[in-house]
Amino acid sequence: MAVLPIRDRAGNALVDIRFVAEDELAQLVERAVVPASLVVVVHADVVLMVFDSRRKQWELPGGMLDPGETTRQAAVRELREETGIQGVDLTCVAVAEFDLSGPARRELLAVYRIDLQAVPLLVVNDEALDFRWWRPAEPVSDSMSPLDAKIASRAFHSPATGRR
Template sequence: MKEVRVAYALIHNEKTQQILMVHNKKNDSWTLPGGLVEPGESLAEAAVREAKEETGLDVEVTTIVAVNEAKLQAINEHATFVTFKAKQLNDEILIQDTEKISEAAWKSYDEVDKVMTYHPGGIENLLGNGVPYVDEGVVHSATKED
């Protein structure tokens, strides 16, 4: 199976208690903004790039709030999905990748939980502190101490 990494941005509007989701044309499904990590790209860089492409928003990722994995036998892939909490830096939603994304919309927690059934405890469970993410950059030796 081919190993793939996918990074998502969880963009939360605390005032309205809504989550920004995108409608994917290929699967006719709603997901968080996100996609495949490109070669040479960090997980955080991928989440920021995908959020921009799919929503037009500039975001800053903070912590990791979920890590999921699945063996997708139909396409022979073993996927690791990393979800970052993301802070929205601008307000204008303008989808750039219109070939893949048909719509971006704010959804209630209940609406999100209906389509994101793979997060135990629901979306509200992911809105806590999360765990730190550290991009150590390029390491030139096998051990950091060298």
């Protein structure tokens, strides 16, 4: 998989992924704009990707914070809305840093992870048209967000999991 920074077809760049604990994330949120959260859902050494209805590509579940929401609350809500998965305990694993285009800006996104023991019942909806389980060792297809694939791979191999 590509070395950072990497760009997607819209010109957005993933420039860094830093492993952080929840308290470190809280400190970052006090100093910087963290407008969204992503969730890496792992089951049996594969990662859940959703087919985004708007961008027409495979991505991690997640999205923008609603007013007054924390990054954790947004991650839980977006996971439920996009997949139907609920009642799970997420672990904060990282912060992803982006140089985004249209308009040009730098943003941080909170990255959470959940390891599931069983395959969940996934619910197709207006945002997520389909689901697939992706093994991080597999090549990234043209229909997959290279930024989300890199985040998924790094979170899959995070120090907290013991996987390398």
